[in-house]
Amino acid sequence: MASLVGERATHAFLVPRASASSNTGSHRDSGSSVSALLSTLIPVLAVSAVLFIAFLIFQKKYERVYGPRTYLSSLRNWQKSPKRTAGLLGWKSEYQQLKDEFVLGHSSIDNYLWLRLFKMLAIMCFVGAVITWPILFPVNATGGAPGVNGLDILSFSKIQPGPRYYAQVFVSWMFLAFVMFLITREARYCLRLRQQYLASPYEKSRISNKTILFVNVPQEARNEEYLRKEFSDVKHVWLVSVPEDLAKKVEERDKAAAKLENGEIKLIKNHIKRENKRAKKEAKGKLEPRRVEEGREHIVNVEQKDRPTHRLPKLKFLPIGKKVDTLDWSRGELHRLIPDVAKEQNEARTDKSNVGGACFIEFESIYAAHTALNQAGLKNKAKLTPKDIGTPPQNVIWKNAVKPFAKFQLFNILCSAFVWFLCIFWTIPVAVIGAISNINYLTDKVPFLSFINHIPKVILGVVTGLLPVILLSILMTLVPIVCNILAKLYQPTQASVQMKVQGWYFPFQVIQVFLVTTFASGASSVVTSIINQPSQAPTLLATNLPKASNFYISYFILIGVNTAVMQLLQVVPLLFVLFLGKLLDTTPRKMFNRYVNLAGLGWGSLYPVYTNLGVIALSYSTISPLILGFAAIGFTLLYAAFRYNALFTLGTTVSTNGRSYARALQQLTTGIYLSEVCLIGLFAIGVGQTNQAIGPLVLQVIWLVATIVWHVWLNRSLKKMEQTLPEDEVVERIAQQNQDVEKAPNGESTKAVDSLDGRNDSIVKHPSTDNPNNERGFIGRVKGYFFPSTSASTAIWSIAPHLTSPVREYTPKEREEAYMHPAIISDPPFVWIARDKYGLSKQEIEASTKEVGEGLEITDEGATFNEKGKVEWNQEDVKSAPLWEDEVVY
Incomplete structure (x- = not known):
């Protein structure tokens, strides 16, 4: 929010000072007033208060949503959090007693470092406020620049060029020096933490942490003998082959099994509903009771209308073809595909003629693996390139792993170019949103906007403050989705996808959410004066660009308060518990998976959002230090909310082993540079008005050079630390x-x-x-x-x-199949249906087993239909479910 709401003012602010006395008008004051700030703060706090109350109410009742890590039996004992006591005082006490390191020991290093990001940013902003406010607030407030009102008197805008610039310089030095120390400390801490984490007995006993994925493997290297000569201490080699035809058949087989499972559930449910209707009619005497002949085997007669059907697609994704009976079709497909797939799997296990350009090499120890990683990294990147280490098999994108180097590079160039194209294209709507925050300044040049002058203060405050923030948030949600789709086109692992998305999305955030919005907001507030006297543009922009920070005060309020409460409320899981799950989770399998699996965070799309907030806070730390206070509060609230979730609700879907946090620290230095460059630009503008600004300008340039030297030193020292494990x-x-x-x-x-x-x-x-x-x-x-x-x-x-404690010993079969393509080792499908009182499930199991033949596993154990035809299963004993298996920790 960058405008004062509702106060009348003269043209003194909007036109050059020389003519200020002779021009008056009906413009609203440019200063950001307390009333405008409250226009954003009050509705956000009101909504957040309601949501927080809802959280306090729901968290007592829905343990699966708000505390699954405390009791879920599918988690290993070492993953569980202490039991959460119901009620506000109970969970608050437990929440405060646990340390953040508990997340490291019972969840993952990524979740732990995610919390550390917010703690670091909150400390950074709090210390920044302590450093800047006592000095810069009085210096700025008494700066003497005319036409600056409201909260803007606390910013650089109030200062006239001159000796007061020295205060900006030296305060900037003090604060940014602390930030450099903080980043240095965190970067070194993160690196050592990752190394110590991998050196722990549990982590170093996992196959994945000793296994490197090599891509761009030349033809002559695609055999185990060559690879064992190339590297020392090799324990196991998996040559990657991607049997596309087999993978397609496995996919068809599994889809047919899913069709059969869903069809059986639907058939039994339809039958139960029909029988319930019949029972009601019999009770009312409208139908005679059905007779059962003694001495004959009981057969459940099913109405033809109750049998599920579907259409075979003539074109992919378009089910407009022939209508078939779902059960008969599924059984026929499984009868054909199960033995066919089994045969091809046996052939693929021994066939080495179709080996692709990738391999996984397990080394004797984690130290040998990292030694090989460092050695291989010095070789030709186009041959036998180490791509990733520590990636479990389930996170490998197999079709991308075997892509040739040239094709990989082509995809990388094209996708990166497209992201930059989006970045430029997105400038237009983002600029419009930024202009909305200062739209009341354009009313005299754009006639159809003149009605804005008559809008009530409160409504205008919402339009210029809250509305742009909401619109920007909605617009930016589309970008990470596009980035994920592009990265998955060629990156070989899920972790590398997240890292690529983080690399793309962060500059997008900085350019669109920060720079474009800043310049659009700052420029729109003085566009009338620039049009009248273009020669005064530098002075006007120097005065008004700092005022664009008012938009980000609203942004921190919205992100800090609203996002924190939404994280606590867990809206999507709550909706599934309340009613979505009842509509969508219609089979025992869906219920089981929903219950036992914990959601994880997408690091690639989350880190840039909050790292950019840190960049914004740093960039405005000197020219508008008020933002640091709101940023400190916002980051503290986010830390508290994510800490609760990390302790009680979150799992880990994709692990980057802390690399995403390390990259975020590097990206945070962007804020340091932007802060320094912004001051240099403002001082340079001041030099045009007085020679007294030359000294501060020279000093700030010297500090920029010192920052570059520090950054080079930091990267070199980290690279040296990374060479060996301790x-x-x-x-x-x-x-x-x-x-x-x-x-x-x-x-x-x-x-x-x-x-x-x-x-x-x-x-x-x-x-x-x-x-x-x-x-x-x-x-x-x-x-x-x-x-x-x-x-x-x-x-x-x-x-x-x-x-x-190390992971359990791997069986010979588990070790042999660790990094084989899933299509080669995929077991025949398992079909899980629910038991009914009429015996129809038993009848269907017999029919399916007979028609499909050997290889199909189907059961109705562990789940039942209740009287209303709803599926139920025993959540209290997860391990008794047919789908339960002791998952291998690779």
């Missing part, structure tokens, strides 16, 4: 822990690590986890903060108890 540090900590065990009283510690092979490890639980030397109190916390590498080690080795 194996020596692990050994040293093990020795230290064993000494602590001998000194500690009984009950305070457990026995330390026996070996590094990942099979018999256990970790000491230190009384303190925030500092490297186990020192308590303020001094220990300070040391822990300023020594992030050791602090990261402490977080792993003392907070994450499940990481002390």
